[in-house]
Amino acid sequence: EVQVVESGGGLVQPGGSLRLSCAASGFSFNTYAMHWVRQSPGKGLEWVSALSSASHTYYADSVKGRFTISRDSSENTLYLQMNSLRAEDTAVYFCARGDTSMVPYSYFDYWGQGTLVTVSS
């Protein structure tokens, strides 16, 4: 069974840092692209970042230069390092599997339950 489980969310002050983790199981982690999608409280979905199986990275303009996506294939874990956090980064962050190894032209076929990040003083 395909599963992705996020962790690492919490309360952080503006300007602070946080690292989210996404533990994957039930599929060959190295052969799929992985994504982060976020949802601000009561709002819609916003794609944040993606990592292809060939380690090409992609970012939304709103997080470029502040967030870094990476993976540890030995641990089947995806990460999102978030620096210089702002109030507008407050959201539930979902980890999602892409349906192919590449990022372009891909859909999100399995999602985790999300982890809440709150940026506030």
Add this chain to the structure above:
Amino acid sequence: IQMTQSPSTLSASVGDRVTITCRASQSIRTWLAWYQQKPGQAPKLLIYKASTLHSGVPSRFSGSGSGTEFTLTIGSLQPDDCATYYCQQCESDSPFTFGQGTNVEIK
């Protein structure tokens, strides 16, 4: 690429045929997906490539369209279908964009 869904909210009776529309600001060919999200849950993929049903999704869900206009149809609305539905384009990877969502309620 901007994605615009209509309506924002939809109220219908059990058994009704329900249609949600999604418009793209430029052609995305058939690179469109639909997701269902219930309160407190993660989104679930329903349809991809505009009209292909994802594994395990009931056949009352269907999708159509190409270019800039797309529809999601629920053939016979069921109580379990109360949710918010989002379209998503993947023609362009920078960035992927979602519609603003359509909230489906039962009358």
